[in-house]
Amino acid sequence: MQQNKLGLWMLTALVVGNMVGSGIFMLPRSLTEAASPLGVILAWLLTGGGVLMTALVFGNLAIRKPDLNGGPQIYAKELFPKGSSISILSGFMSSWGYWIGNFAGNVAIITTFASYLSTFFPILTSKQALFTIGSTDIKLGNLLTFLVCTALLWGMHFIILRGIEGAGKLNFIATAAKVLGFFLFIVISLFAFERSNIGSFVAPRYDEAGHTVSLLGQVNNAAVATLWAFIGVESAIVFASRAIKQSDVKRATILGLLIALAIYIGISVLVMGLLPQKQLIQSEKPLVDAIQTILGPSGGYILAGLGLVSLLGSTLGWVLLSAEVPYQAAKQGLFMRSFLKENKKGMPSFSLLLSNSLAQMFIFSTISHSMSAAFDFVIYIATLAYLIPYFIASVFQLKLTWTGETYEKTGKSRIADGIIALLATIYSIWVIIAGTADIKTFLFGIALLASGIFFYPQVKKVAQEPTKKQKLSA
Template structure:
């Protein structure tokens, strides 16, 4: 029987395509700014230590996703399903809503960043917030909507191509910097001047890296399309290791081209200035084109993942049924439309906002980190339960517990590093959004909150009230 709108054929993708979703969501605009942002804080030694610490922490989280993909293959959409399975429907809903809102806010940044990059050549685009820039961003937004709506497999295939296309220029950058590598310059950049202790340098640099790996859950969010459930865990680890190698290489090889203080003074994206030093002015243009391709790829990845999370939450009854609608190409059109409309509204807000866009970027991180923490905590619960299972090997049980414990501690630290004020601002999105959860639960004629979930809602409401109070008194600027 031919597939219908109510029972579409489930599309599947390969391990490589799942890996490119991880790479595509993590490698965006940030990688092109790494040389300058790191050089402002530290030298080679501090950079290497910061990536080692951040990479280790995120690797623990990636291994938690890997473990959960094996232990709970019945759960789809990663961060939402894991939070729901571990801590109930309402926290699962908050995880889904926060993740979705984070993706939408991040996608606004991508469009503004693209337009501001082109604005260096086309002055009418300015910093990406002019009427022409917003109009072009809006046109691009709906072009991507049409692309994704045509089919999940087609969109994932485009993402695979774009992910490869945006990584290749970065590999070329690394290779050219290695070719032009000056050992004397590199040795002079081993430590930073100024007498700042190495620990302080690393701590300052670490705050630059803690959000660099957002997107590590890409394969898990798209898990219902995996050909085999074990592919999800493999894709997560492979994708993460690939991105870590890219970030570390871009940062370190730059220190062999220019003195640290000169790298720190480069205009962003600083990769352009470094490559221009190696090959001449055309290097800056080359990086500019690569940056636009990278940002578009990250945008496509986040669009796919945001829609998937809403779809699964709606199918579980935690969002209204409209979000559960798919077309005959297995595309969650209800969730995709909602995501696109929110990004469109936020693009219009950019026209009149002063610093609201900067706040949105910080909110992107805070909203994404809440689902990460809940996922790591659920991984710890599963690992502790496995310790009582005599059929599991003792060494494996201990290793899984240690990994999950480290991941939970690391994600808790990330929430702290994000700043308490942005966690409070996140409540201004999550608390009103709870209305969707109430509508869905009442439509199903189910109890809205369990007894302890009222406490969670009360805590979130208190945070939202505190945020409003701080904004009203000027203690928090939006």
């Protein structure tokens, strides 16, 4: 993988590799708990359509605004007059939220790795209490999980510091292996599917207070979880500056989305037919438990091994992405200068160190929660952090179609892009509203975003320096 020489298939591998990570392994459990089979299917259809619109927005912007690299959050500053305070603030806060989503997402992948590693080392799920801190019992399995997650995070850190070439090749191999493995899983599962395991197609779901959740409420609950499965669809956009052709960025984004969608729908539906509903909801590793019903323990080991390879590749991709985002934002004048620091291999060393240090803080959640509970908590925070940049990118595309910027004349392409941008905007708003319905999640997400205000004065000072120099020279 040569810098600035990413072709279609390497870009597609980045998209698929970063999307098909932790979600595919844990979502069958999360979705079954959140919604009935009908609610799950509706959530997939709505999310798939919404993400497709968002992916088309990303692809269009990559072609029409090739100078804006680093991810969808970069478009925030373009919504307002160049160099204005509101332009700098919106660009920084969007980048800040997107960055939070990146390193929080790393934790979801890493905790899933530990979950599947427990297939080979059951001690990782041990409930034996070792000691008590305050009112919290520290269990052996949780402590070992914390140590495994920490070792994986910093192991990836040092691999990436050695250069992007090795990390990129390993990610490509892992992506190829996971795609092949998952399609084989789908084929095998078709022969063992049991309709009776799914139960009623419209089975009720209940909230914490014991009240029945409506079908629309179930779809809302599942929508945030299903969106997590597509986080990473913008990966080709983040690395657009390294693409051989900008048109490949759009092709890779759409192709990667379609590959991932086929895998997601196939596996999520089939797993519901392989495991009884109660067992699926309680499972820490649903895909392994599902394949064991067909092939026995040996099948579980094979799938767990595939999962570990897959998650290693995803971890590499996401750790790299989490460092690249603030690094590119700093190049645009939207982040602190310290994030521009590189090592001898050209890797953003400071950005990588700080991103992983913050991810380490999230990993502490595994000490007092089960792996599945930690996964659910982190994906909600990460997904909501991503939705703001997705929304901004859609609004920016709307602005271009409205003003006609980058469009030579009014025509079918401008109208079509406008409709796509409008649908993507509506979808983003819907998921944001659904995701923030839980007040605890909403307040925690707001607190994480608001924490960026402390660093804004530094960013504003750096961003306004070129303007001051221009005035002095004039």
